[in-house]
Amino acid sequence: MTNIEHVQLQQVIVHKVGNPTRGEQLKLSVNPLTLNDELVKSMLTKYFLSPFNENEHYHFTHLSDVGLNEVYNYVKAIFDNSKSFTQQSALVANFLYNKSTHVKVKEGELYVAHFADVPFGNDFINAVGLFKSETKETFLKVFEHGESWEVVGEEGININKLDKGCLIFNAGQEEGYVVCVVDATNKNQDAQYWVNDFLQVTPYADSYHNTHKYMDMCRLFITNDYADKFEVTKTDQIDLLNRSADYFKTKEQFSLDEFTQEVMHHPEVVDSFVQFKKNYEVAKQFDLDNEFDIDLAAVKKQAKVFKTVLKLDKNFHIYIHGRRDLIEKGYDEASGKKFYKLFFEEES
Incomplete structure (x- = not known):
């Protein structure tokens, strides 16, 4: 305070x-x-x-x-x-x-x-x-x-x-x-x-509560259920985390239908998310509104725990802020190691 x-x-x-x-x-x-x-x-x-x-x-x-x-x-x-x-x-x-x-x-x-x-x-x-x-x-x-x-x-x-x-x-x-x-x-x-x-x-059940709990629920879903139920890479997880956070940062109002369409895209992922929401509400013993005004103070607090860092062994940490299409993953047979390609225009 x-x-x-x-x-x-x-x-x-x-x-x-x-x-x-x-x-x-x-x-x-x-x-x-x-x-x-x-x-x-x-x-x-x-x-x-x-x-x-x-x-x-x-x-x-x-x-x-x-x-x-x-x-x-x-x-x-x-x-x-x-x-x-x-x-x-x-x-x-x-x-x-x-x-x-x-x-x-x-x-x-x-x-x-x-x-x-x-x-x-x-x-x-x-x-x-x-x-x-x-x-x-x-x-x-x-x-x-x-x-x-x-x-x-x-x-x-x-x-x-x-x-x-x-x-x-x-x-x-x-x-x-x-x-x-x-x-x-x-x-x-x-x-x-x-x-x-x-x-x-x-x-x-105000805008702060709904914003805070929805972002917490999204983070838990992406880092747990999303990775367990679907064949996704770590970069796919980070990309979905970024798109989720960007939705809350750029929108004034939240709509569950709009959020799932713009962020989740795939019907099977949307269905899994909706079911996760029901389980989350039961576990936390409260209901979340499907439409509400987004509270910027809650967004700012929750954004701090959205981990968008790709950790590679103990040598590299890659901070990913967007553009999943500019990251390419591969395997080098000569060295027997995995690799990432990062495409960019300027170095700063």
């Missing part, structure tokens, strides 16, 4: 949350932190807010009624009455403790924070943050000892690495608020209890 220099950190309280299946305890603080040191307040604000992508929005959900979502209710009570902050933070910690039963869930500190003047669109509003620190690092502390200097190791938190976070803006209450989420420790593992079990949030 950017433009956080004027954010006011109003209250912060820390609770220790363990994993009950390992006999670890829940230890609740009686009082919030004393925030007299402006440097500490600034460091905490940076630690809490910097990792968030303010363009990627979620909202609280529930199978029957969002009003029954536990975290939603605790946060709403804080927004309604800031004097209930400590009481509601304890309820948040207790609920997280009850959801921390997966074998991979680590013990850590839960920070509950109340902010004012948080940037939100063109406005500045209140927000509540929930942050969990699970990873400890060892730091060296140098101190003066008599006429000499000594060094000791101390365990602490790296303020540049937030493990888990949730920032709830005081906006969109009826739809489950506007929420930003960070989960840096369990992106590809089963222990996604933070998002699924504890917060129970789902992405807003």
